[in-house]
Amino acid sequence: MHAIVDHIQSVDLNAGEETHRYLDTLTKPPGSLGALEELAIQLSAITGELKPSVTPPAVVVFAADHGVADEGVSAFPQAVTAQMVANFANGGAAINVFARQIGAQVEIVDVGVASPLTLPGVTSAKVRYGTANMVLEDAMQCDQAIAAIDVGIAAVNRAKRAGAKCIMVGEMGIANTTASSAMLAVLTGESVASVVGAGTGINPQQQAYKVAVIERAIAARSADPQVPLEVLAKLGGLEIAAMTGAYLAAAAQRLPAIVDGFIATVAALTACRLCPAVRGYLIFGHRSQEPGHDVALKALEAKPLLDMGMRLGEGSGAALAYPLLQAATAMVAEMATFTDAGVSDKASP
Ligand SMILES: Cc1cc2ncn([C@H]3O[C@H](COP(=O)(O)O)[C@@H](O)[C@H]3O)c2cc1C
Numbered sequence: 275m276h277a278i279v280d281h282i283q284s285v286d287l288n289a290g291e292e293t294h295r296y297l298d299t300l301t302k303p304p305g306s307l308g309a310l311e312e313l314a315i316q317l318s319a320i321t322g323e324l325k326p327s328v329t330p331p332a333v334v335v336f337a338a339d340h341g342v343a344d345e346g347v348s349a350f351p352q353a354v355t356a357q358m359v360a361n362f363a364n365g366g367a368a369i370n371v372f373a374r375q376i377g378a379q380v381e382i383v384d385v386g387v388a389s390p391l392t393l394p395g396v397t398s399a400k401v402r403y404g405t406a407n408m409v410l411e412d413a414m415q416c417d418q419a420i421a422a423i424d425v426g427i428a429a430v431n432r433a434k435r436a437g438a439k440c441i442m443v444g445e446m447g448i449a450n451t452t453a454s455s456a457m458l459a460v461l462t463g464e465s466v467a468s469v470v471g472a473g474t475g476i477n478p479q480q481q482a483y484k485v486a487v488i489e490r491a492i493a494a495r496s497a498d499p500q501v502p503l504e505v506l507a508k509l510g511g512l513e514i515a516a517m518t519g520a521y522l523a524a525a526a527q528r529l530p531a532i533v534d535g536f537i538a539t540v541a542a543l544t545a546c547r548l549c550p551a552v553r554g555y556l557i558f559g560h561r562s563q564e565p566g567h568d569v570a571l572k573a574l575e576a577k578p579l580l581d582m583g584m585r586l587g588e589g590s591g592a593a594l595a596y597p598l599l600q601a602a603t604a605m606v607a608e609m610a611t612f613t614d615a616g617v618s619d620k621a622s623p
């Protein structure tokens with residue numbers, strides 16, 4: 275992990291500026307394609323190319339379990355994590371459907387599911403069998419968090435070697451909205467109540483109890499908000515660490531990464547706290563209904579592309595946003611300039 279952080283360079287703002295100037299020569303009023311133009315500029319800054327491609331895309335889903343599930347903070351039992359991994363492997367989950375729609379390869383990585391898993395189509399990279407219950411002890415040790423970060427780095431490096439031009443990471447881990455909320459409250463200093471939501475669909479009484487569980491864990495762990503790795507290890511999760519590593523690797527490889535919902539954005543925030551230059555490589559796919567997502571987006575000064583009322587995870591919101599990146603690159607590559615098309619570029623006085 276440390277080696278890769280040293281490798282990450284800021285995005286190339288000059289390349290972005292060049293694209294901005296080129297966009298104004300295309301047959302449309304300057305700026306009229308709005309956020310699509312901002313995307314094109316960012317993609318050039320990321321890749322250093324005037325006409326980059328985001329095809330083919332790759333999706334990586336990291337799965338892990340959370341000891342804090344023992345506190346009854348999710349609407350679903352812990353066994354659903356492993357069951358969903360089998361569903362991913364069989365191609366039946368939402369992310370499989372959306373990945374097929376955009377022509378993305380999907381890799382499923384077991385970075386810490388609490389049961390032994392040997393499924394065809396699942397990469398086994400288990401760091402440990404789930405985290406510990408963070409109310410009672412640190413979720414994991416720092417070296418385990420680093421090992422999980424390295425699993426995420428390795429997955430993105432594999433995708434890059436296979437030709438991927440755009441990275442989307444997702445997660446599966448029952449109770450991971452609890453771990454993410456705890457991390458976010460500590461990293462931002464916001465109240466636990468303001469970041470906690472219904473996750474998989476707990477009722478208001480259960481949600482109040484989830485707030486209390488997180489407050490107890492935060493008090494007991496006393497993680498230093500200035501040390502992101504400590505926050506990740508004491509309160510986070512193995513899949514959240516792997517996602518953090520994936521964003522670091524995307525930045526190091528100069529690949530655009532589309533960030534999914536709440537949990538993904540907390541991992542993205544962690545990556546940016548470890549290395550602020552990562553921020554320029556991140557594109558935010560959608561706005562999740564989980565209330566903490568707005569807090570995390572604000573901390574990253576991020577504006578998501580879509581607002582679909584979704585709250586699933588798995589990378590689903592990132593995959594849905596991907597065609598907008600394709601549109602941005604096609605616009606730059608295929609639109610005629612005023613000169614080419616013989617269109618007057620200014621109103622005559
Ligand atoms: C069938 C099923 C599929 C999912 N896919 C993603 N999640 C999402 O829900 C979980 C987080 O919510 P909580 O913190 O309330 O447990 C994560 O696994 C997340 O990816 C799912 C949850 C379920 C039940």
Ligand SMILES: O=C(O)c1cccnc1
Nearest residue numbers: 535536537562585586587
């Ligand atoms: O936005 C997310 O990532 C999310 C929200 C609720 C449950 N699982 C994931």
